[in-house]
Each structure stands twice: as structure tokens, then as C-alpha cells.
Amino acid sequence: MIRINENYTKLKASYLFSDIAKRVNAYVAAHPDKPVIKLGIGDVTEPLPAACIEALHAATNEMADRATFKGYGPEQGYAFLRDAVTKNDYTDLGCQVEADEIFISDGSKCDCANMQEIFSDDIHLSIPDPVYPVYVDTNVMAGRTGANVDGRYENITYLESTPANGYVPSIPAGATDLIYLCFPNNPTGAVATKAQLAEWIAYAKKNQAIILFDSAYESYIRDPAIPHSIYEIEGARDVAIEFRSFSKLAGFTGTRCAYTVVPKSLKAYDAAGKEHSVHALWNRRHTTKFNGVAYPIQKAAAAVYSEAGKAQTKALTDFYLGNAKLIREAVNKLGYSCIGGDNAPYIWINTGTDSWAFFDKLLNEAQVVCTPGAGFGTCGEGHVRISAFNSRANVETALARIAAALK
16 A cells, blocks of 8 residues: 655645635636736746846757757756856855855755755754745655644744844754754845854854755845855854855746755764765765756856846846835835845835734735735744835835725
8 A cells, every 4th residue: 555755744735825826816816807916925027137148048059059069967067157156156255165065956945945855854953933934844744843733843943033033033042953044034034144143153063963054045135244155154164054046146036046055074973973974965865866957047047157147136136125125115104113125135024913814905905915924934923024026116006005005
């Protein structure tokens, strides 16, 4: 008799964004004459930068010529992209990261989800609340958690992010093994200082733990005091893995390209206490389960680092931050407190009311889609997230509708 992985039965019936889509689709079907503006999921709306399009076209033409055609590429990524990442994202920032420590992939969501596979199923987790659901759900699927009791899974230390701590969680009192951190944070838009990250690095070293640092939104940081990479902090190479993406930097949500940094100095242990290279384990997993990102996509990603690409991606992120500024100002004018929107493309609004009820109010009365905070965790209740990813015209129309609905 074929049996299922029963850990899947611990999950909520559907993924957060699937629940949102169902509600929105039902509303649209019932009100076809009322166009809906989506400021919910973090999907971009603006075209790819011209430099990326040119590189994509050129690489596609290469695939039409026997002399330049590419078949299977290296699973870890082509050297031209790994070298460009090393220089521009790390060496120029003063961080020590080598090209062979970079693994090109088809998305940070995939890497964040898959990284847990190389660790034991009996480790103890530290995960923020509220949080990107993938961090929790993939560990539930793997069997690391107990039952869901009152909205939280057993065997997870929840790192509470609340108004009281500025949505940057404190170090837990007890020892944990695998720590998920995301700054600029998804969903709250909060950022962490170098001093705060240094505390986490010290904690990880003390407990022989590993930090999974999701830095997918680092390109939105404008405050020079805020670190773009955890490797800007001394000692991070010994305890941290970093995830980055071209999705929000250059609009690659549809073309799919990201990368993960796994330092060769990073170690983990077997049951007998023997030391193992995490880099080697991830490389083994990566080469077994992944066939690489398409050559034209990697060429388009590498174009991000050209002079034209840098200017165009900066203009793109500036555009979305301009949307975020408008949203933050409008929210404050309506009397709500919020964070994010200055070094992140998300605005996290403290509504003080049931978050799904607030979601329904905006959908039904303003035809605007946000994301209810409760979907991100217990501490998300009483909040909603609004995304800056849309056209300027749509954002301005949405804000006018929201103002009318909330008067």
C-alpha cells in the first residue's frame, strides 16, 4: 500500500497566497465591472531592464548557431555570472566571498525551501513571526515540527517581531540549531543593523548553529548604515548562508534567477560530532537535484552588473520605492502606524483590527488587494502588508480608493 508523507497533513489546507487568490477570484467573478488593483503578493510589474533584454536576445541568438549553442551548463552556474556576482555584490562591498561559493538557481524561494534538506530532521528551529510561510512549511513537510497548536507548530522557537521591538526579534534564551533571518524583512519591511546581526552571529557561534539569511530585498536598502549582506559582519562566514535574488532587483520573477552563497568554511556535525563541510553537502544536493538555470537567463542576469544594467536596476528599485513612499505617507495620513517602505518595498501597517476583516474591507469597498498579517503568523494579527510593486497610476488610484473606504 502506497503511503503519503503524513507531515503534509499538518499543513494548513492551502498556501496563504492561494487563499488570497481564491477570495480575489470570487470577488472578480461576482463584480466583473469593478476592476481590482493588486498590492498583495511581491510580484513586480515593470519590464525587464533594457540591458537584460539585450543580453537575453543576444544569448537566444547564440542558441540558434551550432558554433555558440549551449546544452547542459554547470549546475552551480556559469563562471561569467558567478564571477560578476562575486565582484559586484561582495568584493566591492568588502566581503570575502569566492566565486565557487556561489550557486546560481531558479529562485530564492526554492533555495530557502530546499536548504533544510541537508540538515538532520531532529534539529531545533528558530523562525521569525510574522514570517515568509516557506520557512515554516518546508520544515513541517520534512517532519521537524510537532502538531500545530493554536496557530504555532511545536519544536519551533518563534522569534516574535512586534511593535515593541521594532519588528526585529531578540536573541532567544535557549539554544537552537537552524535560524532563519530575513532583512529587509518580508513581510514587515524591517531592517537590522550591523550590531543586531553581530549578536546573532555570536549566538550562532556559541550554539554551533547556522543562520539562513534571506537577503532577497537588499537592493532596496538606501540607508548606508544598514548592511546589504550578513558577510559584512565579522565571523559570518563561519555560521551563515545567504540567499539573494534577481527577482526584485531586476524584475526576474518570471524569468527566474537567484543565487545562494555557501562559504567553504561553514561546518555542521553528524551524530558522532564529526565535522562536515556544508558547502560540499549543498554542492552534492545541488548537482543531484538541479540541472541549472538556462544560459540566456544567466546572460541576462549578468547584464545587471554592466554599467547600463546598474543604472537601470537602480532606476527600477527607485521607482518601486517611490510607490512605497506614497503608500507610507497615505497610510500615516489616515492615522495608521506603519514601518517599511523606505529601505524595503513593503509597508507593514498596524491596523489594530482583525487582519482578514481588514483585507475583506479593502477588497470589497476599495477593490484593492493587500495581504493579511495573520497569514504570516500569530504576531501578524492586527496588521496587513501592502506591496509597492505596481504601476504608479495603479498605486495612486488604489490609495484614493483606500482613503475613501477608510474615512
